[in-house]
Amino acid sequence: MKMTFRWFGEGNDPISLQDIKQIPGMKGIVTSLHHTTVGEVWKYDEIIAVKNNVEKHGLDLDVIESVNIHEDIKLGVPSRDMYIDNYIKTLEQLSRAGIKTVCYNFMPVFDWTRSDLAKKLQDGSTALSYDEKAVLKMNPVNMFENIAGDKDIPELPGWEVSRLKDKLKPLFEQYSDIDNEKLWKNLEYFLKAVIPAAEKLDVKMAIHPDDPPWNIFGLPRIITGFDNLNRMMKLVDNPYNGITLCTGSLGANPQNDLPAAIRHFGKMGRIHFAHVRNVKHTGERVFHEAPHITSEGSIDIYEVIKAFSDISYAGPIRPDHGRMIWGETGRPGYGLYDRALGSTYLNGLWEGITKTKC
Numbered sequence: 001m002k003m004t005f006r007w008f009g010e011g012n013d014p015i016s017l018q019d020i021k022q023i024p025g026m027k028g029i030v031t032s033l034h035h036t037t038v039g040e041v042w043k044y045d046e047i048i049a050v051k052n053n054v055e056k057h058g059l060d061l062d063v064i065e066s067v068n069i070h071e072d073i074k075l076g077v078p079s080r081d082m083y084i085d086n087y088i089k090t091l092e093q094l095s096r097a098g099i100k101t102v103c104y105n106f107m108p109v110f111d112w113t114r115s116d117l118a119k120k121l122q123d124g125s126t127a128l129s130y131d132e133k134a135v136l137k138m139n140p141v142n143m144f145e146n147i148a149g150d151k152d153i154p155e156l157p158g159w160e161v162s163r164l165k166d167k168l169k170p171l172f173e174q175y176s177d178i179d180n181e182k183l184w185k186n187l188e189y190f191l192k193a194v195i196p197a198a199e200k201l202d203v204k205m206a207i208h209p210d211d212p213p214w215n216i217f218g219l220p221r222i223i224t225g226f227d228n229l230n231r232m233m234k235l236v237d238n239p240y241n242g243i244t245l246c247t248g249s250l251g252a253n254p255q256n257d258l259p260a261a262i263r264h265f266g267k268m269g270r271i272h273f274a275h276v277r278n279v280k281h282t283g284e285r286v287f288h289e290a291p292h293i294t295s296e297g298s299i300d301i302y303e304v305i306k307a308f309s310d311i312s313y314a315g316p317i318r319p320d321h322g323r324m325i326w327g328e329t330g331r332p333g334y335g336l337y338d339r340a341l342g343s344t345y346l347n348g349l350w351e352g353i354t355k356t357k358c
C-alpha cells in the first residue's frame with residue numbers, strides 16, 4: 001500500500017504540503033481542483049500546476065478526490081448527457097496529466113452527513129458524530145447551519161454549501177420521485193457511458209460508499225454494503241469500474257464485514273483506493289468517529305490492514321477523518337495531527353503484518 005493524505009489545495013487548506021511531507025512514511029497527495037464548479041470541464045494547465053506543486057514537495061499526486069457528479073446525472077434528466085460528456089473530457093485531461101485514479105460518489109444532494117461536527121469526547125478532543133434521531137429532527141434545507149451551530153466552520157468538503165443553498169428546496173422536489181431503483185438506473189447509465197472511456201484513458205474509477213450507508217431525508221442511497229457493491233460492479237463488469245473501500249462509511253453499519261469485503265473485492269482487482277478510519281458505535285445508528293487504533297473504536301483496524309496485506313494491496317490508502325486534538329482548528333475531520341497519527345499507525349500495522357508473514 002502507498003500512504004497518501006487528503007489536501008484541499010494552496011490557499012484553501014491551512015495545512016501546507018511541507019507539513020504533510022514531514023509525516024513519516026507519507027508518499028502521496030489526494031486532492032481536487034476545489035475552485036471548479038461541478039459539471040465543468042477541468043483545464044489541463046490547472047491540473048498540471050497542482051501536480052507540479054505537489055511533486056516539488058517530494059510527494060506524488062496519486063488520486064483525485066473527487067470529480068463530483070452533477071445532480072442532473074443522478075436525477076437522470078436530459079441534460080445529463082452534456083454533463084457526462086464533460087465528465088469524460090475531465091478524465092481525458094487527468095489522464096493526459098498522468099493522474100490515473102478518480103474517487104467519486106453517487107449520493108443525491110448531500111455528501112456525508114453528521115449531526116455534530118465537533119462532539120466533545122472524554123479526553124477533550126472533538127470528533128464528527130452521527131445520531132439518527134438528531135439528524136431526523138433537522139430540516140435538511142438548513143442542515144449546514146444546524147450541524148455547524150455557532151462554531152466558525154469553513155465550507156465542508158463535498159457539500160458545496162454556497163452552491164446548494166438556494167437550490168436545496170427545488171432539488172428535494174426533483175428527487176421526490178427518485179427511489180433507490182431509479183437511482184440504480186441512473187448510475188447504470190452513467191457507468192455505461194464513462195467506464196469504457198475510463199478504460200481507454202487508463203483511469204480507474206473508484207466509487208465511494210454512501211455515508212452513512214442508508215437512506216436519509218427520503219433521499220435514496222444505494223452504495224451501502226457488500227451486495228450493493230457487487231451489484232454496482234456487475235452493471236459494467238470492467239476492472240476500471242471499481243471502489244474506494246472506506247472503512248468509516250461502510251463501518252457505520254455494523255453488519256458490514258469489512259475484512260471479508262476487502263478480500264472479496266481485492267481478489268477481483270476492484271479496490272482502487274482505500275480510506276481507513278475507526279468509528280465507535282454507541283447505539284442503534286449512533287456513532288462518533290474515533291482514533292484509528294483498534295482499541296478506541298468498534299472496527300478491528302488490525303484485521304482491516306491484514307486483509308489488505310492478504311490481497312497484496314499496492315494502491316493508495318489514506319487515513320480518513322481524524323479528530324481535532326492539541327488545540328488544532330480547521331476543517332472538521334481534516335486536521336493535521338490526528339490524521340498524521342493515524343497514518344503512522346496504519347504504516348506500523350502494515351510493516352508488522354507484512355514482515356511477519358510466512
Ligand SMILES: [Mn+2]
Binds near residue numbers: 208246247248275
Ligand atoms: Mn471515506
